[in-house]
Amino acid sequence: MEKIKTDLLIIGAGSGGLSVAAGAAQMGADVVMLEGHKMGGDCLNYGCVPSKALLAAGKQAHAMETGQPFGVTPVMPEVSYAAAKDHVHNVIDTIAPMDSQERFEGFGVRVIREYGEFTSKDTVKAGDYEITARRIIVATGSGPFVPPIPGLEDTPYYTNENIFDLRDKPDHLLVIGGGPIGMEMAQAHRRLGSKVTVIEGAKALGKDDPEIAEIVLNRLRGEGVEVVEDAKAENITGTDGDITVETTNGTFKGTHLLVAVGRKVNVDKLNLEAAGVKYDRSGVKVGADLKSVTNKKVYAIGDAAGGLQFTHLAGYHAGIVVRSAVLGLPAKAKTDHIPWATYTDPEIAQVGLTEAQAIKKYGKMNVFVARYETDENDRAVAENAGHGLIKVMVVKGRPVGASIAGKHAGELIAMWAMAIANNMKMSAISATVLPYPTLSEINKRAASAYFSPKLFESDTVKRIVRFVQRWLP
Template structure:
């Protein structure tokens, strides 16, 4: 048995773990990184990267089929589904070296390609190596949750972990789950020529502002995606090359099944009990400083920390941990400034509080300002005018923003910055942006906040009138 002593032992080579390892080793700490599967984790191999690559293929097919409004004849695209998957694989391969074992070893990280498990409060074993560390960072991420639906065990089904390996285009894809993963894959496959049915037990995009969600859902339905809401999957059966999902709203039959109902954290292999690390179904039990409540040597980053499950949150957690572990500074996470986006067309993005959440928290002090995309000149030129932005404002400061529309994922960044830095609406309104750009949507909604104060105020009109009389 080999034994290693190190400053920091990182368990998991996904976004959070890699960011901690890279930052810590470059600042002078000794680091051991354990990864028993693929470097880059879920995001690179099964999530953000491959899904956006497939969406890009689907977007190109859709553009070819809808060029007439721009003066370009519509073309029925010839979709090579296998070649689209080659594109996905190439994108992953292009990014992979940044997350590779070779790169991290080059930085000075000792990488052990084995799963790690606790054998005591101060030791983790990976293969035939025992690592003793001053601090452990658990960053094992999450995987697809597959609910125990009767009959599911008797049919072939896909999750985000293997759907990108599928080479033959589905004739009819049934998606169980109307969240971001399910809806992104539903639209992508519809645009690539598949029939698609989405079955959701409650409401599609249930965590987003319902008004914004409806803008996106309306477009998906118009493209031919069959979305069945309030339809719990009671049973699944298969016959020959078909799969049937039985629900209270009827039976839905297709050729392929994608399970996209949620995520479960990866803690099974860690033997957390042996390490004295408290946990539950949502992940490790940690405080706002991401430190284990039961073993002070242990920290968590990313999905396994039990909060928002996004790649960028894992990266943010890494920054919180580096300040605490390397410099001994008080460092706590916050969530009010964390944005997220769904990359359907149109896109859906959120940061801070939704309108419903803000009304519940702030009541009479809340102002909600809106701006419709169809007033933006660049969007008119692009014929992408279907969309809306809402900003929730309390005493001149934004506390939340919801956007549905073209490039919503890019537009939300300005509001994430504003909330993170406690900026006022005046900071957005005072920003000069090039014309014509889509980002003017943000400036115009800030202007909508000030317009009543300037143009509908009798006091302002009286003051201006007096000044005009006295000006030479």
């Protein structure tokens, strides 16, 4: 067995682990990385990248059917589901070199393609290697959670880890789970020609602002996606091409089944007990510095650290760890400025607090909700972009949250993420001059909705204006 001593040992070559490795190695640290499966992790191979590629294919098909408002005769697209999957894998293959073993070895990282498990507080065994490190970063990500529904283990089903390898278009896709993954895959498959039923035990898109979620759900239902809520799956039976899901709200039949009910953190096989690292089903227990609360030599980032599960959060965590473990600087992570998006059409985007969360935290009298209907935006009108809404929660002149439903909501949320991260005032948004006509003007109109009552409905302002007008030459 080869024994290795290093400055940093990173377990997992997903987004967070790769970011730490690149930064630390290029700054001069000795870095070893373990990856027992695919470089790039879930996001590249099974999550963010392939799902957006499949959504893009569905968008192209949908455009052929919806050209009438623009004077373009609608036609039924001839969809090759297998070719759409070829597009998905071409996208993965195009991006993969950025996450490749060769690239990171070029940075000076020693990449070992083995799974690892702790043998002590600072040592990990991986295949024929024993690695002792000054600091160890757990960046193992998460995988699909498969719920213990009776009959499921004896029934063929898909998760996000294998749905992108399916080559034959489902005639009728049953989706268990109405969260972001389930709804994205539902819309993509409906637009590519499948009948789709989403089965959700509570409320679809239940973590989003209800008013925002309803806009998207109405669009999906309008496109033919059946969304059944309050339907907890109780029993599943079937074979390839013939699946039955019995729920508390009816029985549903389809040809294929996708399970998309959530994520399970990948920490079970690390033998964290040997390192004295406290953890539970949500991940490693860490402080704001991302260090294990019970072993300060061990950090956890991204999904492995519990909390929000987003690729960009893992990248943010990586920056915290580089500052702490590589440069020895104090650094703490926070989450109130972390945005996220669901890439349905229209999209949903959120940063900070929702309306309900802001009212609960600050009190109803202290929260001003600035609203703007996005279909009043001239660019949205020109592109027939459909109904949308932005809500900005403001406390003492500063945004504490923003919720958007509409075209390119994932892009529009960037301004509010910047504002919250930098403690900016609403006046900074209203003072920004934006090109016309752009969707980004939606953000400025939301800021105007905050200031308008103060300017146009104030008796004090009106008295001042009348006084000024009398004295102006």
